[in-house]
Amino acid sequence: MTIDVKAIRNDFPILERKVYGKPLVYFDNAATTQKPRCVVDAIAEEYYSVNANVHRGVHFLSQQATSLHEASREATRKFINARTTNEIIFTRGTTESINLLASVFAQSRLRQGDEVIVSVMEHHSNIVPWQLQAQRYGFVLKVIPINDQGELLLDEYRKLFTPHTKLVAVTHVSNVLGTINPVSELISIAHAHEVPVLVDGAQSVPHQPVDVQDLDVDFFAFSAHKMYGPTGVGVLYGKERWLDALPPYQGGGEMISHVSFEKTTFNELPFKFEAGTPDYIGTNALACAIQYLLHIGMDSIAAYEHQLTAYATERLLDIEGLRLFGTSQQKGSVLSFQVGNIHHFDLGTLLDRMGIAVRTGHHCAQPLMARLGIEGTVRASFSFYNTTDEVDALAAAIRRIARMF
Numbered sequence: 343m344t345i346d347v348k349a350i351r352n353d354f355p356i357l358e359r360k361v362y363g364k365p366l367v368y369f370d371n372a373a374t375t376q377k378p379r380c381v382v383d384a385i386a387e388e389y390y391s392v393n394a395n396v397h398r399g400v401h402f403l404s405q406q407a408t409s410l411h412e413a414s415r416e417a418t419r420k421f422i423n424a425r426t427t428n429e430i431i432f433t434r435g436t437t438e439s440i441n442l443l444a445s446v447f448a449q450s451r452l453r454q455g456d457e458v459i460v461s462v463m464e465h466h467s468n469i470v471p472w473q474l475q476a477q478r479y480g481f482v483l484k485v486i487p488i489n490d491q492g493e494l495l496l497d498e499y500r501k502l503f504t505p506h507t508k509l510v511a512v513t514h515v516s517n518v519l520g521t522i523n524p525v526s527e528l529i530s531i532a533h534a535h536e537v538p539v540l541v542d543g544a545q546s547v548p549h550q551p552v553d554v555q556d557l558d559v560d561f562f563a564f565s566a567h568k569m570y571g572p573t574g575v576g577v578l579y580g581k582e583r584w585l586d587a588l589p590p591y592q593g594g595g596e597m598i599s600h601v602s603f604e605k606t607t608f609n610e611l612p613f614k615f616e617a618g619t620p621d622y623i624g625t626n627a628l629a630c631a632i633q634y635l636l637h638i639g640m641d642s643i644a645a646y647e648h649q650l651t652a653y654a655t656e657r658l659l660d661i662e663g664l665r666l667f668g669t670s671q672q673k674g675s676v677l678s679f680q681v682g683n684i685h686h687f688d689l690g691t692l693l694d695r696m697g698i699a700v701r702t703g704h705h706c707a708q709p710l711m712a713r714l715g716i717e718g719t720v721r722a723s724f725s726f727y728n729t730t731d732e733v734d735a736l737a738a739a740i741r742r743i744a745r746m747f
């Protein structure tokens with residue numbers, strides 16, 4: 343394995359703690375990742391020694407806070423290889439990024455009879471914002487189906503396009519099945535119909551290198567807290583020509599150029615979409631998380647997590663009665679499963695008592711659960727700080743619980 347996990351674990355104080363007297367095994371990384379010391383320290387240090395509201399401030403602290411905030415925008419741009427910082431909109435997270443886009447895209451471009459394509463494996467965050475706008479503007483959602491391995495059916499996808507198709511909104515990596523979708527291919531098919539694409543990158547950005555120019559994606563959303571950064575910060579990437587053409591989202595400070603009661607003009611990108619005081623402490627902490635990830639290396643992270651997930655898959659499939667959901671060829675570090683007739687909630691609760699944190703339930707993907715014909719799963723999701731020993735502990739704990747039933 344290519345990375346020094348022992349050294350990395352020392353950067354995450356929480357991994358040393360015990361729960362119910364047992365060493366913590368944290369396998370809920372798809373919900374949120376733990377934070378390295380440098381990210382937490384950056385938050386404290388900025389509050390202690392820099393804090394001031396950003397932009398327009400003449401005083402020293404305000405200028406320093408603004409520099410840090412804008413340096414984070416540049417670090418984020420570089421991390422996903424956007425062309426310019428005008429294409430990096432700071433939001434509260436993936437959910438807000440998608441709501442922002444759904445709101446402004448629908449307002450300006452979607453009407454009765456139009457169609458937006460999503461997939462059956464979407465997180466509710468990439469379904470409900472579109473449904474809310476659909477109720478308002480009268481467009482419809484069309485759904486890309488999957489096969490039993492949890493892979494999108496590309497032939498069916500191609501058939502969904504009509505002259506009324508206005509947007510494709512699809513996840514990069516499924517938070518339930520772990521499927522890594524062939525987004526380059528999905529995008530080029532959509533572009534052949536002159537349809538733009540939003541990719542939900544919440545589960546891809548923390549685990550693999552992402553290059554938005556290489557993907558040629560039009561919009562891309564992700565959350566800082568799933569990539570070792572703080573809660574409350576996210577990003578909407580959009581191609582500049584798209585963002586320029588779309589109307590503002592919320593109104594308030596920052597997003598205006600000039601306000602009078604007769605007429606208000608709006609600020610230029612990226613500020614047009616950033617009403618109000620941004621979470622500038624959080625954006626600086628995101629820059630620290632990015633720096634941390636780059637220090638380990640995204641290729642090394644992807645390789646390590648791939649090996650760990652392959653190891654875990656093998657160990658879990660060895661357990662009698664264990665059923666894995668999501669067996670796609672291209673798979674990220676997420677394993678969803680059920681064991682015999684044990685209810686997922688009971689399994690998750692008992693694992694917790696043994697110190698192992700997993701997630702149970704529908705994982706905010708109820709349409710996918712309906713497609714799979716189940717109510718929920720147990721989900722173990724891995725990070726580069728997890729180890730094969732922890733995977734062994736999970737497998738042993740599941741066996742113990744299975745014997746109890």
Ligand code: PMP
Nearest residue numbers: 435436437465467517542544565
């Ligand atoms: N999309 C996917 C694929 C996710 O896994 C999640 C988080 N579980 C979200 C969107 C929503 O992210 P957030 O809650 O950070 O806005």
